[in-house]
Amino acid sequence: MSWLKRCLTLSLLLVVLYGGWQWLVSPLVFTLSEQTPIALVNDDEANPNKLTQGHNNASCLEMDQLEPLDNDGQLRVLSWNIxxxxxxxxxAExxxxLERTELSLLQEVSLSPSFINWLNQLNWFGQQASAFEVFDKSSGVFNLSQRLPEKVCAIFETEPWLQLPKSALFASYQLSNGESLWVVNLHAVNFTLGTEEFEQQLAELEQALIEHQGPAIxxxxxxxxxxxxxxxxxxVMRTLGLEEAKFTPDLRTTFAITGQPLDHIFYRxxxxxxxxxxxxxxxxxxxLWAEFTLN
Structure with missing residues:
Protein backbone atom coordinates (compact mmCIF):
# COMPACT_ATOMS: atom_id res chain seq x y z
CA MET A 1 0.00 0.00 0.00
CA SER A 2 2.84 2.40 0.87
CA TRP A 3 4.36 1.73 -2.56
CA LEU A 4 1.05 2.60 -4.22
CA LYS A 5 0.77 5.81 -2.21
CA ARG A 6 4.28 6.83 -3.23
CA CYS A 7 3.44 6.17 -6.88
CA LEU A 8 0.24 8.19 -6.65
CA THR A 9 2.05 11.05 -4.88
CA LEU A 10 4.78 11.08 -7.50
CA SER A 11 2.19 10.99 -10.29
CA LEU A 12 0.31 13.93 -8.75
CA LEU A 13 3.56 15.89 -8.44
CA LEU A 14 4.40 15.23 -12.08
CA VAL A 15 0.94 16.33 -13.15
CA VAL A 16 1.27 19.53 -11.08
CA LEU A 17 4.69 20.26 -12.58
CA TYR A 18 3.38 19.54 -16.05
CA GLY A 19 0.38 21.78 -15.45
CA GLY A 20 2.65 24.59 -14.20
CA TRP A 21 4.93 24.25 -17.21
CA GLN A 22 1.93 24.35 -19.52
CA TRP A 23 0.57 27.41 -17.70
CA LEU A 24 3.82 29.26 -18.42
CA VAL A 25 4.53 27.96 -21.92
CA SER A 26 1.13 27.25 -23.47
CA PRO A 27 0.30 30.93 -24.24
CA LEU A 28 3.40 30.96 -26.46
CA VAL A 29 2.31 27.86 -28.40
CA PHE A 30 -1.45 27.49 -28.08
CA THR A 31 -4.11 30.06 -28.98
CA LEU A 32 -7.88 29.88 -28.78
CA SER A 33 -9.34 29.31 -32.21
CA GLU A 34 -10.57 32.50 -33.89
CA GLN A 35 -12.31 30.49 -36.63
CA THR A 36 -15.92 29.38 -36.56
CA PRO A 37 -16.32 26.81 -33.73
CA ILE A 38 -17.04 24.13 -36.36
CA ALA A 39 -14.53 23.55 -39.14
CA LEU A 40 -15.75 21.70 -42.24
CA VAL A 41 -13.60 19.57 -44.56
CA ASN A 42 -14.97 18.34 -47.91
CA ASP A 43 -18.37 19.75 -46.92
CA ASP A 44 -18.56 22.50 -49.54
CA GLU A 45 -21.47 20.87 -51.33
CA ALA A 46 -23.39 20.56 -48.08
CA ASN A 47 -24.37 24.26 -48.09
CA PRO A 48 -24.83 24.34 -44.32
CA ASN A 49 -27.28 26.85 -42.93
CA LYS A 50 -25.92 29.70 -40.84
CA LEU A 51 -24.60 29.02 -37.35
CA THR A 52 -27.35 28.50 -34.77
CA GLN A 53 -27.39 28.04 -31.00
CA GLY A 54 -28.07 24.68 -29.38
CA HIS A 55 -28.11 23.48 -25.78
CA ASN A 56 -25.90 25.46 -23.38
CA ASN A 57 -24.99 27.96 -26.12
CA ALA A 58 -23.45 25.24 -28.29
CA SER A 59 -22.64 26.35 -31.84
CA CYS A 60 -24.55 24.26 -34.40
CA LEU A 61 -24.80 23.81 -38.17
CA GLU A 62 -27.69 22.15 -39.99
CA MET A 63 -27.05 20.32 -43.26
CA ASP A 64 -28.91 19.63 -46.51
CA GLN A 65 -28.72 16.78 -49.06
CA LEU A 66 -29.07 14.04 -46.47
CA GLU A 67 -28.73 10.28 -46.99
CA PRO A 68 -28.87 7.44 -44.44
CA LEU A 69 -25.63 6.91 -42.50
CA ASP A 70 -25.99 3.12 -42.24
CA ASN A 71 -25.31 0.58 -44.97
CA ASP A 72 -28.52 -1.47 -45.39
CA GLY A 73 -29.05 -1.57 -41.64
CA GLN A 74 -25.38 -2.11 -40.79
CA LEU A 75 -23.53 0.60 -38.88
CA ARG A 76 -19.82 0.29 -38.08
CA VAL A 77 -18.28 2.89 -35.79
CA LEU A 78 -14.65 3.77 -35.05
CA SER A 79 -13.51 5.79 -32.02
CA TRP A 80 -9.82 6.72 -31.90
CA ASN A 81 -7.60 9.37 -30.35
CA ILE A 82 -5.00 9.84 -33.10
CA ALA A 92 -2.30 4.10 -43.51
CA GLU A 93 -3.92 2.79 -40.30
CA LEU A 98 -12.22 3.54 -42.87
CA GLU A 99 -12.66 0.68 -45.34
CA ARG A 100 -14.86 -1.07 -42.78
CA THR A 101 -16.46 1.93 -41.09
CA GLU A 102 -19.49 4.16 -41.71
CA LEU A 103 -18.75 6.65 -38.93
CA SER A 104 -15.37 7.58 -37.45
CA LEU A 105 -15.21 9.56 -34.21
CA LEU A 106 -11.67 10.89 -33.85
CA GLN A 107 -10.07 12.81 -30.99
CA GLU A 108 -6.97 15.03 -30.96
CA VAL A 109 -7.05 15.70 -34.68
CA SER A 110 -4.66 18.38 -35.88
CA LEU A 111 -6.20 20.04 -38.93
CA SER A 112 -2.82 20.34 -40.63
CA PRO A 113 -2.33 20.85 -44.38
CA SER A 114 -1.13 17.24 -44.67
CA PHE A 115 -4.28 15.94 -42.96
CA ILE A 116 -6.54 18.10 -45.14
CA ASN A 117 -4.71 17.00 -48.30
CA TRP A 118 -5.01 13.37 -47.22
CA LEU A 119 -8.73 13.75 -46.53
CA ASN A 120 -9.35 15.61 -49.80
CA GLN A 121 -8.40 12.43 -51.66
CA LEU A 122 -11.27 10.55 -49.99
CA ASN A 123 -14.98 10.81 -50.56
CA TRP A 124 -15.65 11.55 -46.88
CA PHE A 125 -17.13 14.51 -45.05
CA GLY A 126 -15.46 15.92 -41.94
CA GLN A 127 -16.50 18.24 -39.14
CA GLN A 128 -14.23 19.41 -36.34
CA ALA A 129 -14.91 21.16 -33.06
CA SER A 130 -12.13 23.74 -33.32
CA ALA A 131 -11.03 23.94 -29.70
CA PHE A 132 -7.69 25.74 -30.09
CA GLU A 133 -4.81 26.23 -32.49
CA VAL A 134 -1.27 24.87 -32.21
CA PHE A 135 1.11 26.86 -34.42
CA ASP A 136 -1.93 28.05 -36.42
CA LYS A 137 -3.32 24.50 -36.86
CA SER A 138 -6.76 23.82 -35.42
CA SER A 139 -7.05 20.91 -32.98
CA GLY A 140 -10.09 19.10 -31.57
CA VAL A 141 -12.46 16.18 -32.00
CA PHE A 142 -13.41 15.26 -35.56
CA ASN A 143 -16.34 13.36 -37.11
CA LEU A 144 -15.66 11.58 -40.39
CA SER A 145 -18.31 9.87 -42.53
CA GLN A 146 -19.51 9.36 -46.10
CA ARG A 147 -22.90 10.82 -45.20
CA LEU A 148 -23.61 14.28 -43.82
CA PRO A 149 -25.14 14.79 -40.40
CA GLU A 150 -28.54 16.39 -40.09
CA LYS A 151 -27.07 18.67 -37.45
CA VAL A 152 -23.69 19.06 -35.77
CA CYS A 153 -22.89 21.10 -32.66
CA ALA A 154 -19.58 21.97 -30.99
CA ILE A 155 -19.38 22.02 -27.19
CA PHE A 156 -16.33 23.14 -25.19
CA GLU A 157 -15.18 22.90 -21.58
CA THR A 158 -12.00 24.62 -20.37
CA GLU A 159 -9.21 22.65 -18.73
CA PRO A 160 -8.79 24.44 -15.36
CA TRP A 161 -4.98 24.18 -15.29
CA LEU A 162 -4.08 24.54 -18.93
CA GLN A 163 -6.88 27.04 -19.63
CA LEU A 164 -7.45 25.38 -23.01
CA PRO A 165 -10.77 23.96 -24.18
CA LYS A 166 -11.50 20.26 -24.41
CA SER A 167 -13.98 19.65 -27.21
CA ALA A 168 -16.98 17.51 -28.02
CA LEU A 169 -19.19 17.17 -31.07
CA PHE A 170 -22.87 16.40 -30.81
CA ALA A 171 -24.41 15.33 -34.12
CA SER A 172 -27.53 13.65 -35.49
CA TYR A 173 -27.61 11.39 -38.54
CA GLN A 174 -30.45 10.04 -40.65
CA LEU A 175 -30.93 6.24 -40.61
CA SER A 176 -32.54 4.01 -43.23
CA ASN A 177 -35.32 2.94 -40.82
CA GLY A 178 -36.54 6.53 -40.53
CA GLU A 179 -34.99 7.19 -37.12
CA SER A 180 -32.29 9.69 -36.22
CA LEU A 181 -29.07 8.54 -34.58
CA TRP A 182 -27.70 11.02 -32.04
CA VAL A 183 -23.94 10.84 -31.55
CA VAL A 184 -21.52 12.37 -29.06
CA ASN A 185 -17.78 12.42 -29.82
CA LEU A 186 -15.96 13.40 -26.62
CA HIS A 187 -12.46 14.33 -25.56
CA ALA A 188 -12.94 14.75 -21.82
CA VAL A 189 -11.40 17.27 -19.45
CA ASN A 190 -8.23 15.71 -18.07
CA PHE A 191 -6.00 17.66 -15.66
CA THR A 192 -8.11 18.36 -12.56
CA LEU A 193 -7.67 17.65 -8.86
CA GLY A 194 -11.40 17.11 -8.39
CA THR A 195 -14.15 16.20 -10.83
CA GLU A 196 -16.14 19.45 -11.00
CA GLU A 197 -15.15 20.46 -14.55
CA PHE A 198 -15.27 16.85 -15.70
CA GLU A 199 -18.83 16.52 -14.37
CA GLN A 200 -19.85 19.84 -15.91
CA GLN A 201 -18.72 18.67 -19.33
CA LEU A 202 -20.63 15.40 -18.97
CA ALA A 203 -23.72 17.24 -17.71
CA GLU A 204 -23.81 19.51 -20.77
CA LEU A 205 -23.65 16.52 -23.10
CA GLU A 206 -26.23 14.65 -21.04
CA GLN A 207 -28.63 17.57 -21.47
CA ALA A 208 -28.07 17.52 -25.23
CA LEU A 209 -29.06 13.84 -25.40
CA ILE A 210 -31.70 13.55 -22.71
CA GLU A 211 -34.64 14.70 -24.83
CA HIS A 212 -33.93 12.09 -27.53
CA GLN A 213 -35.63 8.72 -27.08
CA GLY A 214 -34.14 7.02 -30.16
CA PRO A 215 -30.80 5.36 -30.92
CA ALA A 216 -27.64 7.03 -29.63
CA ILE A 217 -23.87 6.55 -29.43
CA VAL A 236 -24.56 9.61 -16.76
CA MET A 237 -24.84 6.63 -19.09
CA ARG A 238 -27.26 4.94 -16.73
CA THR A 239 -29.46 8.06 -16.73
CA LEU A 240 -29.41 8.10 -20.54
CA GLY A 241 -30.13 4.36 -20.80
CA LEU A 242 -26.85 3.65 -22.62
CA GLU A 243 -24.83 0.48 -22.17
CA GLU A 244 -21.12 -0.01 -22.80
CA ALA A 245 -19.61 -2.05 -25.60
CA LYS A 246 -17.48 -4.84 -24.11
CA PHE A 247 -14.19 -5.83 -25.72
CA THR A 248 -12.65 -9.30 -25.66
CA PRO A 249 -9.72 -9.19 -25.39
CA ASP A 250 -9.79 -5.76 -23.80
CA LEU A 251 -6.70 -4.06 -25.19
CA ARG A 252 -7.86 -0.51 -24.55
CA THR A 253 -5.24 2.04 -23.56
CA THR A 254 -5.08 2.40 -19.78
CA PHE A 255 -3.67 4.91 -17.30
CA ALA A 256 -0.33 3.51 -16.15
CA ILE A 257 -0.85 4.01 -12.41
CA THR A 258 -4.45 2.84 -11.95
CA GLY A 259 -4.92 0.55 -14.94
CA GLN A 260 -8.21 2.30 -15.77
CA PRO A 261 -9.22 2.27 -19.48
CA LEU A 262 -9.48 5.74 -21.01
CA ASP A 263 -11.62 5.13 -24.12
CA HIS A 264 -15.21 3.92 -24.32
CA ILE A 265 -18.15 3.33 -26.66
CA PHE A 266 -21.65 3.51 -25.16
CA TYR A 267 -24.81 2.88 -27.18
CA ARG A 268 -28.62 2.66 -27.06
CA LEU A 288 -12.05 1.06 -30.71
CA TRP A 289 -14.33 -0.38 -33.39
CA ALA A 290 -17.91 -1.66 -33.08
CA GLU A 291 -20.45 -3.11 -35.50
CA PHE A 292 -24.15 -2.49 -34.94
CA THR A 293 -27.39 -3.32 -36.70
CA LEU A 294 -30.51 -1.18 -36.60
CA ASN A 295 -33.53 -2.27 -34.59
Whole structure:
Protein backbone atom coordinates (compact mmCIF):
# COMPACT_ATOMS: atom_id res chain seq x y z
CA MET A 1 0.00 0.00 0.00
CA SER A 2 2.84 2.40 0.87
CA TRP A 3 4.36 1.73 -2.56
CA LEU A 4 1.05 2.60 -4.22
CA LYS A 5 0.77 5.81 -2.21
CA ARG A 6 4.28 6.83 -3.23
CA CYS A 7 3.44 6.17 -6.88
CA LEU A 8 0.24 8.19 -6.65
CA THR A 9 2.05 11.05 -4.88
CA LEU A 10 4.78 11.08 -7.50
CA SER A 11 2.19 10.99 -10.29
CA LEU A 12 0.31 13.93 -8.75
CA LEU A 13 3.56 15.89 -8.44
CA LEU A 14 4.40 15.23 -12.08
CA VAL A 15 0.94 16.33 -13.15
CA VAL A 16 1.27 19.53 -11.08
CA LEU A 17 4.69 20.26 -12.58
CA TYR A 18 3.38 19.54 -16.05
CA GLY A 19 0.38 21.78 -15.45
CA GLY A 20 2.65 24.59 -14.20
CA TRP A 21 4.93 24.25 -17.21
CA GLN A 22 1.93 24.35 -19.52
CA TRP A 23 0.57 27.41 -17.70
CA LEU A 24 3.82 29.26 -18.42
CA VAL A 25 4.53 27.96 -21.92
CA SER A 26 1.13 27.25 -23.47
CA PRO A 27 0.30 30.93 -24.24
CA LEU A 28 3.40 30.96 -26.46
CA VAL A 29 2.31 27.86 -28.40
CA PHE A 30 -1.45 27.49 -28.08
CA THR A 31 -4.11 30.06 -28.98
CA LEU A 32 -7.88 29.88 -28.78
CA SER A 33 -9.34 29.31 -32.21
CA GLU A 34 -10.57 32.50 -33.89
CA GLN A 35 -12.31 30.49 -36.63
CA THR A 36 -15.92 29.38 -36.56
CA PRO A 37 -16.32 26.81 -33.73
CA ILE A 38 -17.04 24.13 -36.36
CA ALA A 39 -14.53 23.55 -39.14
CA LEU A 40 -15.75 21.70 -42.24
CA VAL A 41 -13.60 19.57 -44.56
CA ASN A 42 -14.97 18.34 -47.91
CA ASP A 43 -18.37 19.75 -46.92
CA ASP A 44 -18.56 22.50 -49.54
CA GLU A 45 -21.47 20.87 -51.33
CA ALA A 46 -23.39 20.56 -48.08
CA ASN A 47 -24.37 24.26 -48.09
CA PRO A 48 -24.83 24.34 -44.32
CA ASN A 49 -27.28 26.85 -42.93
CA LYS A 50 -25.92 29.70 -40.84
CA LEU A 51 -24.60 29.02 -37.35
CA THR A 52 -27.35 28.50 -34.77
CA GLN A 53 -27.39 28.04 -31.00
CA GLY A 54 -28.07 24.68 -29.38
CA HIS A 55 -28.11 23.48 -25.78
CA ASN A 56 -25.90 25.46 -23.38
CA ASN A 57 -24.99 27.96 -26.12
CA ALA A 58 -23.45 25.24 -28.29
CA SER A 59 -22.64 26.35 -31.84
CA CYS A 60 -24.55 24.26 -34.40
CA LEU A 61 -24.80 23.81 -38.17
CA GLU A 62 -27.69 22.15 -39.99
CA MET A 63 -27.05 20.32 -43.26
CA ASP A 64 -28.91 19.63 -46.51
CA GLN A 65 -28.72 16.78 -49.06
CA LEU A 66 -29.07 14.04 -46.47
CA GLU A 67 -28.73 10.28 -46.99
CA PRO A 68 -28.87 7.44 -44.44
CA LEU A 69 -25.63 6.91 -42.50
CA ASP A 70 -25.99 3.12 -42.24
CA ASN A 71 -25.31 0.58 -44.97
CA ASP A 72 -28.52 -1.47 -45.39
CA GLY A 73 -29.05 -1.57 -41.64
CA GLN A 74 -25.38 -2.11 -40.79
CA LEU A 75 -23.53 0.60 -38.88
CA ARG A 76 -19.82 0.29 -38.08
CA VAL A 77 -18.28 2.89 -35.79
CA LEU A 78 -14.65 3.77 -35.05
CA SER A 79 -13.51 5.79 -32.02
CA TRP A 80 -9.82 6.72 -31.90
CA ASN A 81 -7.60 9.37 -30.35
CA ILE A 82 -5.00 9.84 -33.10
CA UNK A 83 -2.57 11.91 -31.01
CA UNK A 84 -2.46 14.90 -33.39
CA UNK A 85 -1.01 12.60 -36.07
CA UNK A 86 2.35 12.66 -34.27
CA UNK A 87 3.15 8.99 -34.85
CA UNK A 88 4.16 7.52 -38.18
CA UNK A 89 1.60 5.35 -39.94
CA UNK A 90 -1.56 7.09 -38.76
CA UNK A 91 -2.70 7.72 -42.35
CA ALA A 92 -2.30 4.10 -43.51
CA GLU A 93 -3.92 2.79 -40.30
CA UNK A 94 -6.87 5.16 -40.55
CA UNK A 95 -7.38 4.43 -44.23
CA UNK A 96 -7.54 0.69 -43.48
CA UNK A 97 -10.05 1.27 -40.70
CA LEU A 98 -12.22 3.54 -42.87
CA GLU A 99 -12.66 0.68 -45.34
CA ARG A 100 -14.86 -1.07 -42.78
CA THR A 101 -16.46 1.93 -41.09
CA GLU A 102 -19.49 4.16 -41.71
CA LEU A 103 -18.75 6.65 -38.93
CA SER A 104 -15.37 7.58 -37.45
CA LEU A 105 -15.21 9.56 -34.21
CA LEU A 106 -11.67 10.89 -33.85
CA GLN A 107 -10.07 12.81 -30.99
CA GLU A 108 -6.97 15.03 -30.96
CA VAL A 109 -7.05 15.70 -34.68
CA SER A 110 -4.66 18.38 -35.88
CA LEU A 111 -6.20 20.04 -38.93
CA SER A 112 -2.82 20.34 -40.63
CA PRO A 113 -2.33 20.85 -44.38
CA SER A 114 -1.13 17.24 -44.67
CA PHE A 115 -4.28 15.94 -42.96
CA ILE A 116 -6.54 18.10 -45.14
CA ASN A 117 -4.71 17.00 -48.30
CA TRP A 118 -5.01 13.37 -47.22
CA LEU A 119 -8.73 13.75 -46.53
CA ASN A 120 -9.35 15.61 -49.80
CA GLN A 121 -8.40 12.43 -51.66
CA LEU A 122 -11.27 10.55 -49.99
CA ASN A 123 -14.98 10.81 -50.56
CA TRP A 124 -15.65 11.55 -46.88
CA PHE A 125 -17.13 14.51 -45.05
CA GLY A 126 -15.46 15.92 -41.94
CA GLN A 127 -16.50 18.24 -39.14
CA GLN A 128 -14.23 19.41 -36.34
CA ALA A 129 -14.91 21.16 -33.06
CA SER A 130 -12.13 23.74 -33.32
CA ALA A 131 -11.03 23.94 -29.70
CA PHE A 132 -7.69 25.74 -30.09
CA GLU A 133 -4.81 26.23 -32.49
CA VAL A 134 -1.27 24.87 -32.21
CA PHE A 135 1.11 26.86 -34.42
CA ASP A 136 -1.93 28.05 -36.42
CA LYS A 137 -3.32 24.50 -36.86
CA SER A 138 -6.76 23.82 -35.42
CA SER A 139 -7.05 20.91 -32.98
CA GLY A 140 -10.09 19.10 -31.57
CA VAL A 141 -12.46 16.18 -32.00
CA PHE A 142 -13.41 15.26 -35.56
CA ASN A 143 -16.34 13.36 -37.11
CA LEU A 144 -15.66 11.58 -40.39
CA SER A 145 -18.31 9.87 -42.53
CA GLN A 146 -19.51 9.36 -46.10
CA ARG A 147 -22.90 10.82 -45.20
CA LEU A 148 -23.61 14.28 -43.82
CA PRO A 149 -25.14 14.79 -40.40
CA GLU A 150 -28.54 16.39 -40.09
CA LYS A 151 -27.07 18.67 -37.45
CA VAL A 152 -23.69 19.06 -35.77
CA CYS A 153 -22.89 21.10 -32.66
CA ALA A 154 -19.58 21.97 -30.99
CA ILE A 155 -19.38 22.02 -27.19
CA PHE A 156 -16.33 23.14 -25.19
CA GLU A 157 -15.18 22.90 -21.58
CA THR A 158 -12.00 24.62 -20.37
CA GLU A 159 -9.21 22.65 -18.73
CA PRO A 160 -8.79 24.44 -15.36
CA TRP A 161 -4.98 24.18 -15.29
CA LEU A 162 -4.08 24.54 -18.93
CA GLN A 163 -6.88 27.04 -19.63
CA LEU A 164 -7.45 25.38 -23.01
CA PRO A 165 -10.77 23.96 -24.18
CA LYS A 166 -11.50 20.26 -24.41
CA SER A 167 -13.98 19.65 -27.21
CA ALA A 168 -16.98 17.51 -28.02
CA LEU A 169 -19.19 17.17 -31.07
CA PHE A 170 -22.87 16.40 -30.81
CA ALA A 171 -24.41 15.33 -34.12
CA SER A 172 -27.53 13.65 -35.49
CA TYR A 173 -27.61 11.39 -38.54
CA GLN A 174 -30.45 10.04 -40.65
CA LEU A 175 -30.93 6.24 -40.61
CA SER A 176 -32.54 4.01 -43.23
CA ASN A 177 -35.32 2.94 -40.82
CA GLY A 178 -36.54 6.53 -40.53
CA GLU A 179 -34.99 7.19 -37.12
CA SER A 180 -32.29 9.69 -36.22
CA LEU A 181 -29.07 8.54 -34.58
CA TRP A 182 -27.70 11.02 -32.04
CA VAL A 183 -23.94 10.84 -31.55
CA VAL A 184 -21.52 12.37 -29.06
CA ASN A 185 -17.78 12.42 -29.82
CA LEU A 186 -15.96 13.40 -26.62
CA HIS A 187 -12.46 14.33 -25.56
CA ALA A 188 -12.94 14.75 -21.82
CA VAL A 189 -11.40 17.27 -19.45
CA ASN A 190 -8.23 15.71 -18.07
CA PHE A 191 -6.00 17.66 -15.66
CA THR A 192 -8.11 18.36 -12.56
CA LEU A 193 -7.67 17.65 -8.86
CA GLY A 194 -11.40 17.11 -8.39
CA THR A 195 -14.15 16.20 -10.83
CA GLU A 196 -16.14 19.45 -11.00
CA GLU A 197 -15.15 20.46 -14.55
CA PHE A 198 -15.27 16.85 -15.70
CA GLU A 199 -18.83 16.52 -14.37
CA GLN A 200 -19.85 19.84 -15.91
CA GLN A 201 -18.72 18.67 -19.33
CA LEU A 202 -20.63 15.40 -18.97
CA ALA A 203 -23.72 17.24 -17.71
CA GLU A 204 -23.81 19.51 -20.77
CA LEU A 205 -23.65 16.52 -23.10
CA GLU A 206 -26.23 14.65 -21.04
CA GLN A 207 -28.63 17.57 -21.47
CA ALA A 208 -28.07 17.52 -25.23
CA LEU A 209 -29.06 13.84 -25.40
CA ILE A 210 -31.70 13.55 -22.71
CA GLU A 211 -34.64 14.70 -24.83
CA HIS A 212 -33.93 12.09 -27.53
CA GLN A 213 -35.63 8.72 -27.08
CA GLY A 214 -34.14 7.02 -30.16
CA PRO A 215 -30.80 5.36 -30.92
CA ALA A 216 -27.64 7.03 -29.63
CA ILE A 217 -23.87 6.55 -29.43
CA UNK A 218 -21.62 8.26 -26.88
CA UNK A 219 -17.94 7.54 -27.52
CA UNK A 220 -14.43 8.94 -27.30
CA UNK A 221 -11.50 9.52 -24.99
CA UNK A 222 -13.17 9.95 -21.59
CA UNK A 223 -9.92 10.28 -19.63
CA UNK A 224 -11.37 7.94 -17.01
CA UNK A 225 -8.04 7.46 -15.25
CA UNK A 226 -9.61 7.04 -11.80
CA UNK A 227 -12.44 4.98 -10.35
CA UNK A 228 -14.37 8.11 -9.37
CA UNK A 229 -14.22 9.43 -12.94
CA UNK A 230 -15.39 6.06 -14.24
CA UNK A 231 -18.24 6.14 -11.73
CA UNK A 232 -19.33 9.62 -12.87
CA UNK A 233 -19.43 8.43 -16.49
CA UNK A 234 -21.41 5.31 -15.59
CA UNK A 235 -23.97 7.40 -13.70
CA VAL A 236 -24.56 9.61 -16.76
CA MET A 237 -24.84 6.63 -19.09
CA ARG A 238 -27.26 4.94 -16.73
CA THR A 239 -29.46 8.06 -16.73
CA LEU A 240 -29.41 8.10 -20.54
CA GLY A 241 -30.13 4.36 -20.80
CA LEU A 242 -26.85 3.65 -22.62
CA GLU A 243 -24.83 0.48 -22.17
CA GLU A 244 -21.12 -0.01 -22.80
CA ALA A 245 -19.61 -2.05 -25.60
CA LYS A 246 -17.48 -4.84 -24.11
CA PHE A 247 -14.19 -5.83 -25.72
CA THR A 248 -12.65 -9.30 -25.66
CA PRO A 249 -9.72 -9.19 -25.39
CA ASP A 250 -9.79 -5.76 -23.80
CA LEU A 251 -6.70 -4.06 -25.19
CA ARG A 252 -7.86 -0.51 -24.55
CA THR A 253 -5.24 2.04 -23.56
CA THR A 254 -5.08 2.40 -19.78
CA PHE A 255 -3.67 4.91 -17.30
CA ALA A 256 -0.33 3.51 -16.15
CA ILE A 257 -0.85 4.01 -12.41
CA THR A 258 -4.45 2.84 -11.95
CA GLY A 259 -4.92 0.55 -14.94
CA GLN A 260 -8.21 2.30 -15.77
CA PRO A 261 -9.22 2.27 -19.48
CA LEU A 262 -9.48 5.74 -21.01
CA ASP A 263 -11.62 5.13 -24.12
CA HIS A 264 -15.21 3.92 -24.32
CA ILE A 265 -18.15 3.33 -26.66
CA PHE A 266 -21.65 3.51 -25.16
CA TYR A 267 -24.81 2.88 -27.18
CA ARG A 268 -28.62 2.66 -27.06
CA UNK A 269 -31.34 1.53 -29.47
CA UNK A 270 -28.94 -0.53 -31.60
CA UNK A 271 -27.93 -4.20 -31.66
CA UNK A 272 -24.22 -4.68 -30.97
CA UNK A 273 -22.87 -7.45 -33.20
CA UNK A 274 -19.13 -7.15 -32.59
CA UNK A 275 -16.62 -4.96 -30.75
CA UNK A 276 -12.85 -4.88 -31.24
CA UNK A 277 -9.80 -3.02 -29.97
CA UNK A 278 -7.21 -2.41 -32.68
CA UNK A 279 -3.72 -2.54 -31.19
CA UNK A 280 -1.65 0.08 -33.02
CA UNK A 281 1.58 2.06 -32.75
CA UNK A 282 0.15 4.82 -34.97
CA UNK A 283 -1.07 6.68 -31.85
CA UNK A 284 -0.63 6.63 -28.09
CA UNK A 285 -4.19 5.21 -27.93
CA UNK A 286 -5.47 1.95 -29.37
CA UNK A 287 -8.54 2.30 -31.58
CA LEU A 288 -12.05 1.06 -30.71
CA TRP A 289 -14.33 -0.38 -33.39
CA ALA A 290 -17.91 -1.66 -33.08
CA GLU A 291 -20.45 -3.11 -35.50
CA PHE A 292 -24.15 -2.49 -34.94
CA THR A 293 -27.39 -3.32 -36.70
CA LEU A 294 -30.51 -1.18 -36.60
CA ASN A 295 -33.53 -2.27 -34.59
Missing amino acids: YKQNNDGWD LLTL FAGDFNTWSEIRQEKVEN GLQLKKAEVINTSASDHNA
